[in-house]
Amino acid sequence: MMKFTDSDKSFDLFSDHFDPTPRLKSSYMPIWFIPFNNENNCSNCNCEYSETTFFKQKYCEYCIKKFYDNNPSKCLDIQISTNIKYENESIKNIEFGTPSLQKWYFKQIIPSTYSLIGYDTFNGEMIECEKNCNLCGKFMIISKYNIKLTLCSSCYLISSGWIESALTKVPIPIFYLPWWDASDQCVACDKVLEFKPECLKWCLHCYIIYTGCRYCLTTNIIFGITNESQCRKCGRIIYIVLPNNDGN
Numbered sequence: 363m364m365k366f367t368d369s370d371k372s373f374d375l376f377s378d379h380f381d382p383t384p385r386l387k388s389s390y391m392p393i394w395f396i397p398f399n400n401e402n403n404c405s406n407c408n409c410e411y412s413e414t415t416f417f418k419q420k421y422c423e424y425c426i427k428k429f430y431d432n433n434p435s436k437c438l439d440i441q442i443s444t445n446i447k448y449e450n451e452s453i454k455n456i457e458f459g460t461p462s463l464q465k466w467y468f469k470q471i472i473p474s475t476y477s478l479i480g481y482d483t484f485n486g487e488m489i490e491c492e493k494n495c496n497l498c499g500k501f502m503i504i505s506k507y508n509i510k511l512t513l514c515s516s517c518y519l520i521s522s523g524w525i526e527s528a529l530t531k532v533p534i535p536i537f538y539l540p541w542w543d544a545s546d547q548c549v550a551c552d553k554v555l556e557f558k559p560e561c562l563k564w565c566l567h568c569y570i571i572y573t574g575c576r577y578c579l580t581t582n583i584i585f586g587i588t589n590e591s592q593c594r595k596c597g598r599i600i601y602i603v604l605p606n607n608d609g610n
């Protein structure tokens with residue numbers, strides 16, 4: 363089972379439950395309209411993914427519309443380049459992909475590495491509205507020359523802990539990230555990850571496993587081999603079966 367270190371407990375915001383994104387809700391149903399491994403086609407409807415103008419984040423136009431029709435909870439943090447304050451209702455009524463809404467992106471999705479290059483060329487419009495966190499309003503950016511994919515440190519909480527290795531039975535570190543890592547490259551070695559749909563990928567070069575929770579858009583990164591990975595927001599467990607060492 364999951365083991366958290368004592369230091370993790372000091373992060374607890376609400377009773378004994380740590381919530382990595384306290385101002386966002388978990389979705390009632392899985393968020394299928396974004397890839398976990400930079401794939402080209404939607405795993406739900408098989409349509410080719412669209413891309414946001416900023417960061418080239420992939421998403422399915424068809425499935426995101428369907429999602430908003432059926433899911434009223436505030437589970438997404440979308441950055442729009444106007445001064446529209448984020449509300450699910452206002453997003454629901456906007457046609458994704460239309461010219462009027464070209465300048466937006468998902469705050470919660472880390473895209474593939476190449477998409478992050480060139481963000482410095484973004485115009486002042488986006489920079490202006492990024493000054494404050496969509497969720498709590500906190501002022502985030504101090505220098506206009508220091509623009510990155512910035513997340514509010516009060517609304518997106520990183521934590522870590524230890525779980526037991528399935529191989530050696532010793533504790534191995536796990537990072538609980540409050541965002542969705544959609545990249546298909548390993549964070550440590552840049553090699554292309556092996557992907558097992560829908561929300562499991564790994565680098566057998568580094569022995570790093572990545573799991574995603576499609577209800578919360580969180581990512582766990584595990585530095586070793588383990589059999590399961592639990593979302594720290596909703597508690598759902600992803601079971602991990604890695605290929606044998608006999609080739610594949």
Ligand SMILES: [Zn+2]
Pocket residue numbers: 395404405406407408409422423424425426
């Ligand atoms: Zn789709």
Ligand SMILES: [Zn+2]
Pocket residue numbers: 495496497498499500514515516517
């Ligand atoms: Zn915030």
Ligand SMILES: [Zn+2]
Pocket residue numbers: 548549550551552553565566567568569570
């Ligand atoms: Zn690696």
Ligand SMILES: [Zn+2]
Pocket residue numbers: 388575576577578579580593594595596597598
């Ligand atoms: Zn979850």
